[in-house]
Amino acid sequence: MDVAEYLEYDGLGLAQLVREGAVSAGELARCSLTLAQQWQPTLNAIVEQFDDLEQIIDSAPASAVFSGVPFYIKDLVLQAEGRRSEMGSRLAAGLVAPADSDLMRRFRRAGLVTLGRTAVPELGYNCATETVAQGATANPWDPERSPGGSSGGSAAVVAAGIVPFAHANDGGGSIRIPASCCGLVGLKPSRGRVPIGPAAADGLGGFGIEFALTRTVRDCAALLDAVQGPGTGDPYVIAAPAAPYASLAPVSQPLRIACGSEAWSGVPVDPEIKAAVAAVAKLCEDMGHHVQSAMPPLDGDAFAQANTDLWSAHIAHWVVDLCAATGRKAGSETLEQAMLAVYEHGMGLSAVDLLHTEDCFNQVNRDFGRFFVDYDVLLIPTVAQLPWRLGEHASSGGDFSARSWTDHVFRDTPFTAVFNCTGQPAISLPLGRSASGLPFGLQFVARMGREDVLLALAASLEQQQPWPLVAPQP
Numbered sequence: 001m002d003v004a005e006y007l008e009y010d011g012l013g014l015a016q017l018v019r020e021g022a023v024s025a026g027e028l029a030r031c032s033l034t035l036a037q038q039w040q041p042t043l044n045a046i047v048e049q050f051d052d053l054e055q056i057i058d059s060a061p062a063s064a065v066f067s068g069v070p071f072y073i074k075d076l077v078l079q080a081e082g083r084r085s086e087m088g089s090r091l092a093a094g095l096v097a098p099a100d101s102d103l104m105r106r107f108r109r110a111g112l113v114t115l116g117r118t119a120v121p122e123l124g125y126n127c128a129t130e131t132v133a134q135g136a137t138a139n140p141w142d143p144e145r146s147p148g149g150s151s152g153g154s155a156a157v158v159a160a161g162i163v164p165f166a167h168a169n170d171g172g173g174s175i176r177i178p179a180s181c182c183g184l185v186g187l188k189p190s191r192g193r194v195p196i197g198p199a200a201a202d203g204l205g206g207f208g209i210e211f212a213l214t215r216t217v218r219d220c221a222a223l224l225d226a227v228q229g230p231g232t233g234d235p236y237v238i239a240a241p242a243a244p245y246a247s248l249a250p251v252s253q254p255l256r257i258a259c260g261s262e263a264w265s266g267v268p269v270d271p272e273i274k275a276a277v278a279a280v281a282k283l284c285e286d287m288g289h290h291v292q293s294a295m296p297p298l299d300g301d302a303f304a305q306a307n308t309d310l311w312s313a314h315i316a317h318w319v320v321d322l323c324a325a326t327g328r329k330a331g332s333e334t335l336e337q338a339m340l341a342v343y344e345h346g347m348g349l350s351a352v353d354l355l356h357t358e359d360c361f362n363q364v365n366r367d368f369g370r371f372f373v374d375y376d377v378l379l380i381p382t383v384a385q386l387p388w389r390l391g392e393h394a395s396s397g398g399d400f401s402a403r404s405w406t407d408h409v410f411r412d413t414p415f416t417a418v419f420n421c422t423g424q425p426a427i428s429l430p431l432g433r434s435a436s437g438l439p440f441g442l443q444f445v446a447r448m449g450r451e452d453v454l455l456a457l458a459a460s461l462e463q464q465q466p467w468p469l470v471a472p473q474p
Helices: 011-020 025-043 053-059 102-109 152-159 176-182 217-227 271-286 300-326 337-347 351-374 402-409 418-422 451-464
Strands: 046-049 070-074 113-118 165-170 185-188 209-214 256-259 290-293 377-381 426-433 439-446
Touching: 011 025, 011 217, 025 046, 025 053, 025 070, 025 113, 025 152, 046 152, 053 113, 070 102, 070 152, 102 217, 113 152, 152 165, 152 176, 152 209, 165 217, 176 185, 176 209, 176 426, 176 439, 185 217, 185 451, 209 217, 217 451, 256 271, 256 351, 271 290, 271 377, 271 426, 271 439, 271 451, 300 337, 300 351, 300 402, 300 418, 337 402, 351 418, 377 451, 426 451, 439 451
Parallel strands: 070 113, 070 165, 256 290, 256 377
Antiparallel strands: 046 113, 165 209, 185 209, 185 426, 377 439, 426 439
8 A cells, every 4th residue: 555545545444454454554554654754844743653563563453443543642641551641741751651541442442553642732721732842733734823732733643644533632622623723523522421531530620521533524433432431430421322323324304503603702703714604504404404593601701710720720730740750840941831820820729719610610501501402503613713823822931821821722712612611522523614725613512422413413514515634745
C-alpha cells in the first residue's frame, strides 16, 4: 500500500484490509509514519513517536474491530503504562504513567496500533494548542491558524490523514472545538458513557469526557461501540445502548429540532457560521424533520463565573499533585502566565465557593432538561468564529486573571461548555465551509444518553452533504 491509497480509507476500511490479508499492520504504520514525517515540520502536532513499533504491532489482537489501525493518544488524562504523560506543561515534564487507564485498555483491545502522543495546551485549559514547553500546533487546512484545543494535536493528525482517528477528550469543548477547526467528526459522549478512571471518578467534576476525533460517522459509531460502558468501580452506570451504534441506520422518523445561532454570552457570531446554521436547518426540514427557532435559557455571566471556579479548583488540585510528584514548585518557571493565575485563584477558593458552583450547574441542568422535553435535538454553531490565528490564544506572556482567561478562552467558543455541565451528548459535524475554504462545524445536542439519535442524524447528514475527509496534502 502506498500513501495515496492509505488516504482513501477510514479506520474500518483499513482494518478490513488487514483482516483480509490485503495489507499488514506494519504497512499501515509505515504509511502513517511517512505522512507524519511529511507533516510534522508544518504542524508540530506530535510530541512523541514511540520507538517500539514492532512490539506494539505484535501485541495488537488480530481479529479486533480495528486491528492494525494506526492511532495516537492525546497527552492528557488518558494513561498508557510506561509512557510519558506531560500534559503540555514544564511542571509535568518526564512524568511516566504507571498503568493503563480503563480507556487505554479498551483502545488496545480494539486492535489499535498506538504510534505516539499528540500535543495539548498546558493542562488542557485552552481553545488553542500552544505551549512554552512544545511550541504551537498548526491547522492542516491553514498552517497560520490553530487546530483548536485542547485536542488540537489529535485533530491535526487526523485532518492531515496521518491516522483515521485519534484519542481526544472534552472538558469544555475540547473534542468539538478542534473538530470544527479541522473539519472532523467530534462526538462528546454522554457523561458516564466512556470510562475516565481508575485514577479519577469524575474528571473536572463530571465535565471531563473521554473519546476521540474521527473523519467518518461510521468510525465514530464503531469506536464508541468498542470503548463504551462503565469501568470497574465507576461512580455511576449509564444505560447501555439498545443496539450497537455501528448498526444504526440513518434517521427515518422525523425529529423535533430546535435551532439557534446567537451566543448566550452575547459575543458576535461570524455571519458565515450563522448562514450555515440556517442552511442546515433548511436541509433538516427538507429531510422531513420539524425545525423551530428556539434556545434553552442560560445566565451567561453566572455560568462563566462558575466555570472559572470549577476549572481553577481542579487545576489547583492537579498542580499540587504534580508538584508532589516531580519535586518542582509552581511558578513562572513551570507554569504559563494564565495557568499560574488560574492555579492561584483555585488555591484561594473555599468549599462554599465550590458548592455555589454546584448550585449554578444544578440550575443549568434543570433549565436545559425542561427544554429537551419538547425537543429531540438542538442545532447550534460549534464555535463563534472561523479557526483563529496562531498566537491569539497564547496563555503565556499576558496579564490574565482566572476569570479574564476563562472569558478569553470561551470568547470564540461560547457554545460548548454548557453541555459538559449538563452531561448531554453533543457532536460537531463538518457541515460548514467558509468562502476562503476553511472548514467549520455545526453542533447537534441530544438528550442524555441518546448518542444513537445523534449518530443516526449524523449519518443522514453525511449522506446528504458529504465533507472532505483530509486536508490538501503538502
